[in-house]
Amino acid sequence: MSTLYLLHKPYRMLSQFTDRAGVDGERRATLADVIDVPGIYPAGRLDHDSEGLLLLCDDGELIHRISHPRHKQPKTYRVQVEGEPDDAALQALRQGVALGDGMTKPAKVRRLEASGLPERDPPLDPRRHPVTTWLEITISEGRNRQVRRMTAHVGHPTLRLVRVAIGPWRLDGLAPGEWRRETLHAPTPSRRGRPGQGPAPRRKPATRGGRR
Known part of the structure; x- marks a missing residue:
């Protein structure tokens, strides 16, 4: 059993939890501004200027199945x-x-x-x-x-x-910056499993200095 997090990444947010580079010394928005679940990593990415569905998980095998081109999601x-x-x-x-x-x-x-x-x-x-x-x-x-x-x-x-x-996961019901959790049961969706219904969307409270 694995837990998958569906996040609506806002515009001009990095698909990572830290900003090492910055722009002109200004910190850019990161995933840490909207989701505070420890130990999870994105399965794939979205560009800084793109928006929408980003999947995150703490299961390396599931991340590989979702993001690797061989599985053709x-x-x-x-x-x-x-x-x-x-x-x-x-x-x-x-x-x-x-x-x-x-x-x-x-x-x-x-x-x-x-x-x-x-x-x-x-x-x-x-x-x-x-x-x-x-x-x-x-x-x-x-x-x-x-x-x-x-x-x-x-x-x-x-x-x-x-x-x-x-693949089978959709952005439906998530506003920018909101996320929801889904529990997946074997077999994984890359074979014949289907995503479950998670709880209501959640949004991390705004933090000082974070861009939304």
Whole structure:
């Protein structure tokens, strides 16, 4: 039996518990600002400027099963892009595009009428980005900044990226900075297990100096 923590990582937060580098001497927000469970580590990561679902656990084998590309956990993102992609651009994403590190595998892509997400803090400036489109993109790879590179390749740079699902686990019900716990029973979800229903979302109280 293992315990998995589902966290909604906010925008401009590191996917780690400490900030060794800093920017201009200013401490950046870390996971320690929103979750205080000892001995857990992220299964994978999200970039500093990306948001959404991050899984954490104290079970090294489970972390490996979730994060290693060999296990091919599909990852779903809601992506706000510049402009209005036409059908040809979406079809190119579905078929795979040629990036600097090779062709991407086919992705599932669809337009969204609305994101269904809370507004980002800070929000996008509509004067700089008057026309945008929300897409839902599911990939089975984990290349560096892959979704952003894919949308830029077809002429529509990503402005906001939120991961909403990893395999069977979903972001549903979690506001930015909130988390919930799920208890997993063998076999693990990479075979035929399914995630359980955890308690209500939790948010760590704000700490002095933490960015939310």
